[in-house]
Amino acid sequence: MAAVALRSCRRGLSQIISNGGVSSLSSTRGPNPVKCISGVRHKSTVQFATRPDLPKLAYRRVKGKSPGVVFLPGYGSSMNGQKAEALEEFCRSLGHAYLRFDYTGHGASEGVFAEGTIGTWKKDVLYVLDELVEGPQIMVGSSIGGWLMLLAAIARPEKTAALVGISTAADHLVTAFNTLPLETRKEFEERGVWTVPTRHSEDGEYRFNMAFLREAENHRVLQSPIPVTCPVRLLHGLKDEDVPWHVSMQVAERVLSGDVDVILRRHAQHRMAEKDDIKLIVYTIDDLIDKLTTMV
Numbered sequence: 001m002a003a004v005a006l007r008s009c010r011r012g013l014s015q016i017i018s019n020g021g022v023s024s025l026s027s028t029r030g031p032n033p034v035k036c037i038s039g040v041r042h043k044s045t046v047q048f049a050t051r052p053d054l055p056k057l058a059y060r061r062v063k064g065k066s067p068g069v070v071f072l073p074g075y076g077s078s079m080n081g082q083k084a085e086a087l088e089e090f091c092r093s094l095g096h097a098y099l100r101f102d103y104t105g106h107g108a109s110e111g112v113f114a115e116g117t118i119g120t121w122k123k124d125v126l127y128v129l130d131e132l133v134e135g136p137q138i139m140v141g142s143s144i145g146g147w148l149m150l151l152a153a154i155a156r157p158e159k160t161a162a163l164v165g166i167s168t169a170a171d172h173l174v175t176a177f178n179t180l181p182l183e184t185r186k187e188f189e190e191r192g193v194w195t196v197p198t199r200h201s202e203d204g205e206y207r208f209n210m211a212f213l214r215e216a217e218n219h220r221v222l223q224s225p226i227p228v229t230c231p232v233r234l235l236h237g238l239k240d241e242d243v244p245w246h247v248s249m250q251v252a253e254r255v256l257s258g259d260v261d262v263i264l265r266r267h268a269q270h271r272m273a274e275k276d277d278i279k280l281i282v283y284t285i286d287d288l289i290d291k292l293t294t295m296v
Helices: 013-018 082-094 118-132 144-155 172-178 182-191 210-217 246-254 275-295
Strands: 004-006 046-051 054-062 065-072 096-101 137-142 160-166 193-197 205-209 232-237 260-265
Touching: 046 118, 054 082, 054 118, 065 082, 065 118, 065 144, 065 160, 065 275, 082 096, 082 137, 082 275, 096 118, 118 144, 118 210, 137 144, 137 275, 144 160, 144 172, 160 275, 172 182, 172 210, 182 193, 193 210, 205 210, 232 246, 232 275, 246 260, 260 275
Parallel strands: 004 260, 065 096, 065 137, 137 160, 160 232, 232 260
Antiparallel strands: 046 054, 054 096, 193 205
């Protein structure tokens, strides 16, 4: 099993994070440190990938050096969130390739959101890795994106350079439903829909039909060792009320990689979208790029 290192951040990072806002982000590598501005001044253009018999996928891509970075958003989220945009500007400043996209039924992509499944969105990620990027990627997955990143890494190890999970929700929907009291589960099963209160939806709740949950059962990863051997970084907030931080610990315990760090932030919430959260994400990726390019 993987050795799990609990740490607050890489050497010197805590001091850097404590100074200034997101606009002060910079890479500390090389003789000429590069500033990264949080506001994306030169946004990439939205493009659409046409797939035979499947909905078109909307994506934004920045060409650059390897390893590239691919951002996987959370459930119901789009590629236009704060984290996704901050990572684009950071990768652009370093000259590294970057891609962000919308899953089927999300954002600007085609498809019906309510008809999506974990399997549907896994296919989206695999298409991105197979057709839209070159070489191994650092996949950065937020929430359900963290679950999808693990599934993609298992399916495409040759395209996976490293993983960064943000509030990783591996198996979480299935686990949360299965741990409900039996009578409560029966009630939802009779209705055909499981409703979950949330602050992240305009309706104040997420609605998962039973078919979605049954399909999700086929993609569970925490029931056995996870055959992922690349570097893995798992960031989670102790104040996450949507996905408990111990899910990231379970992932760390099950991946086969010998290079696994779990970073717990005391005051961070599920989305990890505060300035200090985003800075930590960026510096974690910067550290991985440094590690991976040094290894070559």
